[in-house]
Amino acid sequence: MRSPSSLKQEFLKKWILGLQVCNSLKNMNVFERKKAIKLSADVAMASSRNGKTCWSRALIANASRNDNGKEFVEKILGSDYERQNKNSTMSRRTRCRKILKRSCTTIRKAMKRSTPSRPKVLAFSVAKKMIKKRTQLLKSVVPGGEFMDEVSLIEETLDYIISLRAQIDVMKSFANATEIENRKKDQQW
Amino acid sequence: MNRGVVPAAEMLHCTDLTVLERQRARMKWQQEQFHVVQQQQQESYFSELSGVFSVPSQVSHVQSFEGGLLGGGGDLVLGPVKPDPALENGWPDLGKVVVPGYGFGPCGPAFDANYAISRTTSCPPAVAAEAKVKESSIVNHKMSAAVGRESFKKRKADKVHNTKVGAEDEAKDKRMKGCAEEGDSKITEQNNNNNKSNSNNNRETSGDTSKENSKVSEVQKPDYIHVRARRGQATDSHSLAERVRREKISERMKYLQDLVPGCNKITGKAGMLDEIINYVQSLQRQVEFLSMKLAAVNPRLDFNIDNFFAKEVFPACPPNFPPIGMSSDMNNPAYLQFNPVQQQVVSCSGLEMGINPSDMGLRRTISAPPETFLDSSCFTLQPSSIWDADLQNFYNLAFDQGRSTITTTPFPSQPFTGSIEASNLKMEM
Structure with missing residues (x-):
């Protein structure tokens, strides 16, 4: 684990690249711009982890699904992207397709099986259910969490929270900087 | 009958002596044993042991003596007569004589109590069987001496043995079984046995767990996790x-608990x-909000600052920055060389490094190389208590000046931000 300041530096470097892409995109309304900014920030944050964590890989994979995000990913990751992409696709070819499908079906089956058979309403089972529900929710919150087991999910959540904090810090200071500049410009006029 | 009884009573008395002697001899050994045991056992266990060690053996002697009596008066068909007054007297006699003879100083009262208890429960079947088996007290004496020797040996062996595990234990156990038939010191033996079996169990379980540990460590190669069942x-x-x-999950959860604010008080996984x-x-x-804010703050600026930052990050840009925008209220000539953003960065670095805000030259040197800018830039911007008062002052000042920008900014609810600090700096200068 690196120190948070170095994480922030890395993130800022990558994010600036992403923002350059944002610059190149013209004719956007506020929401589109916001989306672009957020996407760039997310991709930058993910790429600052160098693909070591599941959530970052999932985030990049999700981002590169649409064209806009692909641009960011290519720009931010640069040469890393091709390498990572190759690696990931290779590994995906070999293992993901079949095993993932199978596991998904088994999960679905298990869910189907569990839902009609009404378990006794015991405190124990209720607690278990609650935990299960929340785990599912957490999986949906953390990018790529659907494919993690519980231990790695919690680890990834830890890492993700730290990264998010760094991201927020950088973004905050960045926003403040822009705000100041705006204000000064206003004063100038 | 009376004749039969009287020699029996005599025999009782004489054998009583022998029994006493024997008991004394035994007690010597037992004391030795005690010393051995004393080293091993705790104090609390000691008194309990003393009762268990000494009393039942004595009782068994009495029982055996009864057997001897029976054997001596073999023609006596009246079994029930056997507990005659002499014998009845013999019991307390034994109790009286033997108890002081034992010389267990520290545990006298406890011993008595134990004795009483063991008297009430002094008919273990093994002892009764032994009473049947042994005809004469002499044989018994021999036997008990043999047993004593053997068990003493065993003690020794046990003592030596404490650190060893393995086949020896089994052999000892076998020997123990052989001895258990003697019944003379059976209860003590049982006690020993219990101790030993306990230790054996411990050893076994420890071996088990160590095996399991090795299994587990095989399963998880990177980090050794010690599991104890x-x-x-x-x-x-x-x-x-x-x-x-x-355990892993709970450990991670603990880390998460530390990381997530307000999670300390909550118990329960859910x-x-x-x-x-x-x-x-x-x-x-928050990220969403900040990106929204960024999008809203510069609607048509096209990220001038981003360009600026980018230039700064990558070494294409010279360390001296050309002034882009100048504020209207700049009186300090040194200030002219800094554009607003840089000034903010400078202020932040100054804040972080604890440099006096009015020291412009020093800050310039700090902000000049891009690397230092990166290192000590605004990312670790944190409101310190020292700045709070200044910030408050500035907040009032800014409002006094009637700036429209503050009121129109969409996010005025962040008092401890770099913007205000930067402006504060400006005010100072």
């Missing part, structure tokens, strides 16, 4: 792995997960 816990590999997994989810979602929302 507590009493009543399952020890097969599945439940062990499950336990390891749960509540913790709730809190974590809330926190992650709030962080995500």
